[in-house]
Amino acid sequence: DAGVIQSPRHEVTEMGQEVTLRCKPISGHDYLFWYRQTMMRGLELLIYFNNNVPIDDSGMPEDRFSAKMPNASFSTLKIQPSEPRDSAVYFCASSSSPGQRNYGYTFGSGTRLTVV
Amino acid sequence: AQKVTQAQTEISVVEKEDVTLDCVYETRDTTYYLFWYKQPPSGELVFLIRRNSFDEQNEISGRYSWNFQKSTSSFNFTITASQVVDSAVYFCALSEGDSGYALNFGKGTSLLVTP
Numbered sequence: 001d002a003g004v005i006q007s008p009r010h011e012v013t014e015m016g017q018e019v020t021l022r023c024k025p026i027s028g029h030d031y032l033f034w035y036r037q038t039m040m041r042g043l044e045l046l047i048y049f050n051n052n053v054p055i056d057d058s059g060m061p062e063d064r065f066s067a068k069m070p071n072a073s074f075s076t077l078k079i080q081p082s083e084p085r086d087s088a089v090y091f092c093a094s095s096s097s098p099g100q101r102n103y104g105y106t107f108g109s110g111t112r113l114t115v116v
Numbered sequence: 117a118q119k120v121t122q123a124q125t126e127i128s129v130v131e132k133e134d135v136t137l138d139c140v141y142e143t144r145d146t147t148y149y150l151f152w153y154k155q156p157p158s159g160e161l162v163f164l165i166r167r168n169s170f171d172e173q174n175e176i177s178g179r180y181s182w183n184f185q186k187s188t189s190s191f192n193f194t195i196t197a198s199q200v201v202d203s204a205v206y207f208c209a210l211s212e213g214d215s216g217y218a219l220n221f222g223k224g225t226s227l228l229v230t231p
Contacts, residue, residue, distance in 0.1 A: 031217070033218060033219070035219075042221060042222075042223045042224060043207065043221040043224075045218050045219070045220070048216065048218050050216075055216055056216055056218065089159065091161065093161075093219070095217075098147075098149065098211065098213075098217045103149070103166070104151075104163060104166050105151070105163070105211075105219055106163070107153075107160065107161040107163075109159070109160050110159055110160070110161075112159075
């Protein structure tokens with residue numbers, strides 16, 4: 001397996017523009033997580049899905065953020081409109097269910113977002 | 117409330133020294149999982165270890181060792197004979213049922229190993 005694949009690796013956009021981050025989880029993993037990493041707040045959970053269903057989106061900063069998982073192999077995180085304070089590294093991760101022998105979280109390489 | 121506390125923000129050691137990174141966690145669950153991840157300067161998050169709450173055996177992997185003590189809610193990480201390549205930010209994380217098994221990270225400890 002190629003691991004968790006995120007795209008793009010880097011994104012520079014102007015304030016007010018829409019940004020879409022993409023993630024392909026590991027096949028067979030039934031959990032998918034979106035995290036954001038900043039110097040000030042560290043690694044914070046934004047939202048996670050179980051079997052494509054959003055379970056907890058309490059970490060989503062505001063209505064400008066939305067996430068979808070239309071099928072087991074694809075998820076998007078959208079920011080509209082983007083603001084400079086959204087600049088961060090966004091990680092996607094997937095995992096199998098707790099208790100399974102191979103239970104663990106695999107992270108993608110991250111998307112470094114810069115909003116100017 | 118912070119569920120995972122890594123009190124050491126930054127540590128600097130000279131190559132070949134041993135170094136221990138502290139991690140204290142908080143949970144009411146009886147079943148939970150603890151993790152350590154390494155984030156080198158390149159930015160990716162690299163899995164190091166997973167520990168189950170019902171397995172308190174310490175673990176050693178090469179120069180790395182982990183000390184899990186439920187009595188003190190700690191899961192400390194020791195690097196023996198540190199090397200420059202160990203320079204990175206290390207994160208301790210907790211996965212528990214109360215949080216739907218999402219990973220809850222500590223703030224991380226930045227380790228700098230100098231020659």
